[in-house]
Amino acid sequence: MTPSLRHLRVFLAVLDRRSITAAARACHVSQPAASQAMARLEAEAGMALIHHGRDGSGPTEAGALFGRRVRRALGRLDLSLAGVAPRLVLTATRAQLQALIAVRDAQNFTRAAQRLGLAQPTVHRAVSQLESEAARPLFLRSGKRMEPTRAAQLLADAARLCFSELEQASAELADLAGREAGQIVIGAMPLSRSSVLPRVVADYRAKRPRIPLRIMDGPYDDLLSGLRRGEIDLLIGALRQPVPVPDVVQERLFTDDLVLVARPGHPLVTGRPDVAALARFPWIVPRADTPARAQFDHALDRLGGAAVTRPAMIECGSAVLMRELLTLSDHIGCISRLQASAEIALGALARLDVALPDTARAIGVTTRADWLPTAAQAQFMDSLRRLAAVPRPGA
Known part of the structure; x- marks a missing residue:
């Protein structure tokens, strides 16, 4: 389902007022237009969302489920729209917000248009319409790049979350109908x-x-x-x-915790090596910007590593690359116990008898x-x- 935001607002008004006529008045549209919006939504959903009868227009089970998601989606979006300009709550369209997200991500109208499968003037016009309604620029040109303002960043994030919630709404309706979606x-x-x-x-x-x-x-x-x-x-x-x-x-x-591993037959596999023995071999360790690396450095200091020359190190975030390097050389690897468990069970790697203190995570x-x-x-x-x-x- 890709319903228009205006149709979704009419739907919520119908749920709140239990009447299409009252919802039309609240949304400042004609009664036929409100009825057409509901018919379009139900056609996209493939099921009734409200009860159609003289006793009112209360939600069906599907309508209640859909309504909960739509309220969450529009509640998040409207707060951001109002923060840019209150008028946008009434005027912003799905197409305009999709263009905003694409330009924010690509920082270029041409690339944004390619991502959306649209002509570049169409995307430019959609963003220009948003800026006109907001009475403020949403992007600032910096060379060939379009730099989003903070307002554009926040609105694009809110719109993406809104659309994600609406996708989940469609998935829930499909699940209710016995179909797989999402x-x-x-x-x-x-x-x-x-x-x-x-x-x-x-x-x-x-x-x-x-x-x-x-x-x-x-x-x-x-x-x-x-x-x-x-x-x-x-x-x-x-x-x-x-x-x-x-x-x-x-x-x-x-x-989980960290362990030291090496190839089967490595000189340190037998016995209980101390930190001086470990320092005689090159190492493969986690990247410097990870919690695992911080734990490794701390554990090595606890073992007395500050008193010896640190071994040569390869920083690596790939368990596959580490495994291949270890099997081809006498490197020692520092890795999560669970990451190494399958390789150890298969005999591809061996764990060294060295406890690394304070590495539980x-x-x-x-x-x-x-x-x-x-x-x-x-x-x-x-x-x-x-x-x-x-x-x-x-x-």
């Missing part, structure tokens, strides 16, 4: 990609074989930004302490504080919570 977008940090996520996805696929899953990786800050903008539904991986921003919540699923899921999952998303969360507690072989 998707789940997962931000996956390294540990989850190699340990937790494969089992959860396999389990979920057996229950919901037709729901598209999109798994995104990247730096934590990028994934967190995507989550907050509504592009990502949930993040799985190491939790941050304290919580990085107030509009997200973290749920701990289990605890909480692993879990991060979501928006106001996130309301669909039935399909809630089922994925159930699989995640259940399987995250099951230990893997070799862990």
